[in-house]
Amino acid sequence: MIRKTRLYTPGPTPLLPAAQFAMAAADMHHRTPEFRALFQKVLAQLKVFVGTKNDVLLLSSSGTGAMEAAVSNLTSPGDPVLVLTAGKFGERWVSLVKAFGCKPDVVSAPYGETFDMAEVRKALKPSHKAIYVQANETSTTVRHDIQAIAKLRDEIAPETILVVDGITGLGTTHFDVDGWGVDIIIGGSQKAVMIPPGLAYLSVSERAWTAMEKSTNPRFYFDLRKERKNAKNGESAYTPAVALIAALGAALDYIAGQAGGDLEKGRIALVNNAEVNAAATRAGLQALGFKLFAPTAPGAAATAVSVPEGMDSGDVVKALKSRFAIVPANGQGEMKGKIFRVAHLGFFDYLDSIALIGAMEHIAKDTLGLKVEFGQGVAAAQKVFAEAVAKK
């Protein structure tokens, strides 16, 4: 039986064919006018995709590299910072700031939940050099309220740099980066922009550039000032991942093409696409009796699903793979075995959601022994889609 491999992981996400072909064709040297034109075009597109007038830089690294840059460039050993954590990627901020000698105050939320804003208000101090937070906590699929956090920062600690890991938030969330005063927001290539891992991008505000001058933490490969200087000449400081940059340009062209060539509208459409697919998928899975792991603050990047007590989510992951070549994500850390995750960010369409739920109905019956009828999850997803289309 033919089974097409279908990634439903919240990164890497399914590749856009046009980007794959651009990547294959990217046979160029990086110190040439040809590359400089590509690089400048992609940087300009990224500003629109992020939705900012700030500088946007590209790093040849995973998203974690840009997270490190946002620590090493902005802080000095001993600096107090505030970290908001509600999952594995929040915990990565804690590890990172500690690795660079910062003194973090930490506000935590339980896995599957977002922060109590009263606790954030209590914890935030004007002396905090920076706030580190996720827009979307990929490990739990929770969306945090970046606008509310930015408002608190404006009120309590107006000099504090707000650093947002938007790795799965960008392209799945309607941000107003400049309006809210987000100083740094970080994205990754293997997420909503539909290309393989290997590139990170981040926007940097004037407030962040200013703060950077005072930071004494060591940095070399991730020195953002050097990248900014080189970017002005259409180059990267070090050898860039040329093929991925070509792919990224093709993907941003595609996203713009979804809205008649208007990348800003294309970005909005991409977020709405993720929202509709997330809503349809959730309705479908809930109709099969599954519980959402993060029902109170769900992001559109992915959906985390709890399996019934006594069952192992690893069995769902394995069965989806072996029977349907569907690749979902298991839970991370302590969530492993308890939840599985399926993505909606990037190159997913409604029929991908229908296919997933169709497959899950077989798994629910055969692997988990749940009492479900064929079509009952699909029908619930279809209703959500029909309503979303009717609203437009």
Next chain:
Amino acid sequence: MIRKTRLYTPGPTPLLPAAQFAMAAADMHHRTPEFRALFQKVLAQLKVFVGTKNDVLLLSSSGTGAMEAAVSNLTSPGDPVLVLTAGKFGERWVSLVKAFGCKPDVVSAPYGETFDMAEVRKALKPSHKAIYVQANETSTTVRHDIQAIAKLRDEIAPETILVVDGITGLGTTHFDVDGWGVDIIIGGSQKAVMIPPGLAYLSVSERAWTAMEKSTNPRFYFDLRKERKNAKNGESAYTPAVALIAALGAALDYIAGQAGGDLEKGRIALVNNAEVNAAATRAGLQALGFKLFAPTAPGAAATAVSVPEGMDSGDVVKALKSRFAIVPANGQGEMKGKIFRVAHLGFFDYLDSIALIGAMEHIAKDTLGLKVEFGQGVAAAQKVFAEAVAKK
């Protein structure tokens, strides 16, 4: 909203990614050891895929080119031949044999049906140079009984060459080419072998090679004797479509890889895959109230679906395209507007069938105004799939 383009046409069919990449990489000259090795490998694979010990030749043309070769190489002006026609592609045989001056006796079946074998028996004469027939009439999706036709030939006209257009029959039908004595069977690249149009292949029996010596019809580009001679040296007579041949090799590797590297088993699995998807799709569409256009002799290559009286199948085709980026086929000729067709041959999997039926439920409601419940077609398809899996 993102909509992935999804071909459900019975050729071209969805491209296999591994074949796309092999095609992109095929930067070679065709008079080199490198190409000769590729060409000989692909010809050997094609013998297994066709299931024959006869010669198999590759032509850089569409399937119609190989159909012409099977007329021009085997007949002389004035030769009596038997043509069995039940649709647009049967009619193409009639046009072709007339173009080469043959005198066809024609047995027809109405669109949507296969032949009355008593009529074939009555029409067939030992003087017929050849019988021309489709294995699968793509315009109506009917499967003809090639084994029964071969038996009649053995009984009544043992010298008559049996020529089968297997363009959508190969990879969707369990043939015994040599056991049944099929002299020529023709395939096309854009069908079950998952690559773009541009290549045809055909197997040629010893009986056909012998008959070819007496034919006086003109042929040059499609001279099969020349191709056979060149193929023995690993070359084609004229410049071959190199990239498509590289793609075909990759696709046949993939089909073999589906059965642990055994291409014969892979071919059988591919046929069974089409059968299961055809059965699931038909159950799903019938559960929505659609009637099959060819219920009595359905092939697994595609399904032709009648729309209710007074409705236009073109509306279904347009709506599937505009709402879901699904590309089905309308009816051809007089069937246009009355039926639409969706394919199962080649690189289709079960989740493609589920996605199609999920989309058709929206179309049935919104475009055709039929009284259907969401999930009712999907559930019927799921039951068929579950039973097929349970049987294995």
